[in-house]
Amino acid sequence: MTLKRTPLYEQHLAHQAKMVDFAGWEMPIEYQGIIAEHKQVRAAAGLFDVSHMGAIMISGPQAEELLQLLVTSDVSTAHEQQVVYTLMCTEDGGVIDDFIAYKFSSDKWLLVVNAANKDKDLNWIRQHQLPESQVDDASDDYAILALQGPKAEAILQTLCPDDLSRLKPFRFLPESTVAGRPALISRTGYTGEQGFEIYLAPQDASHVWQELLRAGGEDIAPIGLGARDTLRFEAKLPLYGQEIGPDITPLEAGLHMFVNLDKEKFIGQDALKQQAASGPPRRLVEFEMQGRGVARSGYPVQKDGRTIGHVTSGSYAPTLEKNIGLALIETAYAQAGETIDILVRKRTIPARIGQGLFYRRRRRAKK
Amino acid sequence: MEIREDLRYTESHEWVRVDGDRAYIGITDFAQSELGDIVFIELPELDVELMANEQLGVVESVKAIADIHSPVSGRVIEVNTDLEDSPELINDDPYGAWIAVVEMSELGEIDSLLSAEQYKNFVENQ
Known part of the structure; x- marks a missing residue:
């Protein structure tokens, strides 16, 4: 099968990206290195091609x-x-x-x-x-850029006539412009930082990409899908196929605030109401490794030698500088302070369940 | 990508520096570059006897896990514990950051490893 390419493919090659197959798309996994890119986004700003969405x-x-x-x-x-x-x-x-x-x-x-x-x-x-x-x-109507990080707004503002400070989280401007090209701009993202997603006609994508990199100068760099994953993970944002999927309900994944059981009717409502009433059999928990080792997606979680669940995502968290993870485990054990074992290559490594282990960006002081 | 003339190599991207009957073992510049940022290393136990090609340890980058194999047979007499706290040294200086030292039981095995030239050709044809 031939891999699909986004309109920014040539830009990625120009930035010496390491390209990989991602869901049938030939996408940049990293440019200068995942950890450097991760820190770039937390400290200043990063530009992502997410046109595969x-x-x-x-x-x-x-x-x-x-x-x-x-x-x-x-x-x-x-x-x-x-x-x-x-x-x-x-x-x-x-x-x-x-x-x-x-x-x-x-x-x-x-x-x-x-x-x-x-x-x-x-x-x-x-x-x-x-x-x-x-x-x-x-899908073919849009190229999509994500501009994320504490300096995202200042950079985008230099190329956009609308006052972005008035654009609130989870709001969008349907008909704005960036570098003179028509753009939909939303204050959304998948990194745990403030930032924007920018929807463009495919033929405008390269121009806007280059203009954003030029406008941001040393404060901006292209960021690959590798850091996109570590950023979303470190901010505890769920990834489909890991924290949620066909056999994991939103309630098990702790996404209660996005489930309105009282609305008139939606597909899955009866099952979720039942699960809410009886309590989900499994819960997603945060954990920190106590021994040396990196928990990875799919590793079994054990208690007293018995498997009680699995790791959904786990990684070295570059900003927090620790090995943390998320696991879906039997509800009885889903308590902060509880110790569990992560099975890493046939050895068990202890981990402690906690709360608030993940990254939360510091809010700007109110004006 | 750097390949040093004075080292021997394997097709699984380990390097060996021979000093008498001691073999210093690490992973190549190509290997660290392919793996990306290394965040964890599992070192072998001291005094373990290994056959050539047996597993010596494990390196993990943000995105990948790779086994390290011992290019030679012998006994592990030293491990680089600095790497446990600073595995990124392998990215920074792959030929300085040796992982373990094996006291070789069969010195002749060295001759079957790749020369710098052979390894270069191997990598270019990957």
Whole structure:
């Protein structure tokens, strides 16, 4: 199979990126090194190509009604130019995908979904399509850049006529410009830093990419998917296929705040209500390694020699400078202070369950 | 990518520096560059007897895990414990950051390892 390339492929090569296959796309995993890139984003700003993400447009008079049926959160309360993070479940409460949804109006919503799930999502959405709704694959209409980090706003502001300080988290400007090119700008991201995602026509992507790097000078660098993963992990943001998936419910993953069990009806509601009532059998917990070793996704978690779950994500956390992880384990053991064993290459290494182990950026002082 | 003339190499990207019957073992510049930022190393136990190609240890980068093999047979007589706290030394100076020293039981094995020239050709054809 031929790997797909984003409009920024040539830019990645120009920056000596190490390219890999990611969900069928030839993408940059790193440029100067994952740890350096990770720290760059936490300290200043980083520019990511996330054009591989899928985009699904739902439109028509019943667009919002369809979305409301499909997702776990109540989207009827969303304002125009608001972005909603939400999850789409099967009848049994397993997660089909998690995504952010952009509300242009009640009859126009844009879903930005995981690249690997796009076809599955489209099939599922079309199976439930309502007569006055239209579902289109809009992935080829957009190149997507993420500009993240404490200096992101200052850099983007030099190229954008709109006052970005007025753009709140999870809001977007549908018709702005960046470096003179039409752009949708949202204050969203997947790094735990403040920042933006910028949607462009594919033919404008290289120009805007270069202009942002020029405008940011020493404060900005291109960042690969490797650091994107360590950044999201260190900020405890869930990754589909690890913290959530077809056999993990949002409640097990601790995503209660994105599940509105009281809304009128959504697919998976009955199963999730039942699980909420009886208590989820497993919980996602934070842990820190007590012995030497790196926990990795899929490693078994044991207690007194018995397997009680598995690691969903684990890594050296570059900003925190420690080895931490997330694990999905039997609820009985999901207590802060509890010691568990991580099975690393046939050896067990102790880890302690905690809370607040992960990265939280310091908020700016109120003006 | 640096390949030093005075070292011998393996197709699994270890280097060996021979000093009498002692073999200093590390991983090559190519290996560290492919792995990316190294965040963990598992060293062998002292006094362990290894056959050539047996597992000597493990290096882990942010994204990958790689076994290190002993290019030669013998007994582990020294390990570089500095790497436990600072595994990134392997990225910074792959040919300075030796991982372990093996007292060789079969000195002739060295001759079967790759020369710098052979390793260079091997890597270029990867």
